[in-house]
Amino acid sequence: MKKQVLILLLFLSSLAQAQNTALFEEANEAYANNDFETAVSKYEKILENGETSVAVYYNLGNAYYKLNNVAPSIYYFEKALQLDPTDEDVQNNIEFARSMTIDDIPVIEETGFQKTINSFISTFSYNTWAFIAIALSAIFVVLFLLYYFSRTSLQKRIFFGLAMFVFVLGGMSVFFAFQQQEIQFNNQFAIIFADEAPVRNEPSQRGDAAFSLHAGTKTKVLEDYQGWFKIELSNGTQGWIEGDYLKQL
CATH class of the missing domain: 1.25.40.10 (Tetratricopeptide repeat domain)
Incomplete structure (x- = not known):
């Protein structure tokens, strides 16, 4: 069956x-x-x-x-x-x-060492980093077996050194995979789908409309509350917007 x-x-x-x-x-x-x-x-x-x-x-x-x-x-x-x-x-x-979007929002660039690390980690997706880690693990096993069955001390030193180097790379790949997953989890984004969407200072129609966004603008989603989303723009500006106006990635 x-x-x-x-x-x-x-x-x-x-x-x-x-x-x-x-x-x-x-x-x-x-x-x-x-x-x-x-x-x-x-x-x-x-x-x-x-x-x-x-x-x-x-x-x-x-x-x-x-x-x-x-x-x-x-x-x-x-x-x-x-x-x-x-x-x-x-x-x-x-x-x-x-280039077709209406909103021209400046981007506050990250600086320093953290920017370099995040940029490097974002080179590959979480799944790609995981695949690299698995591939390096397989290579490590092969090199370790070659080290184990080598007959001369020179061959043992070479294969052991290569195995340790690959092991370190594999560990780094695992770390990068989890970092990329955390980056993706903590960085939830959405695209504005409404022609014009008011952004308010509180999650309510009673809140003042601080500014408006237009179709195609990308925003970071910080939290949601009863159908409202707290968003942050690339320039650091924050506000609340109704969920019907955007579509989460």
Whole structure:
């Protein structure tokens, strides 16, 4: 019975994968024919089916960009960068999309050693750092076995030194993986989807509207309270905004 269930699950998984592949090809064809609305519909159907990838997010962001829908365009480019922060195509295209936004908010740059470390850690995603750690662990095992079975003292010293070096790199990769996970956990962001969204000084309609944000602006989410979100802009300005005005990444 368990074997039959497993075969059924594998069949359904293969069928879903085939459907998503067909949808992806159809969406790409629609995009090539400048039918961007159809392309958007098919790319989003793939996401509804539970499949995510840099290619789907990237193409969906491009399709929305062609439709001059800046907020979803930036949103899906950001989703692609969450999966692969090093993708240069996504990095380039998101800059084009950001140029369409109304809000021009200066960025307060980090300085010093912490900036260098965070920049290096953000080179790869949490999953990539974890994969690197696993690969280095396998290399360490091989080098340690070579050290153990070596017959000369010179070979033992060489393999032991290499094994220790790889071991240290593996430990650093594990540390970076957890640091990247913590960075992502503590840095929750959202994209403004409303044409104009008032930001208030308290989580209530009674609060004064200190300023407004517009579609496509990226904000950091600090906390939420009864449908309101406390946000922080790249220049350090904070305020409260209704949840209906934004979409969390």
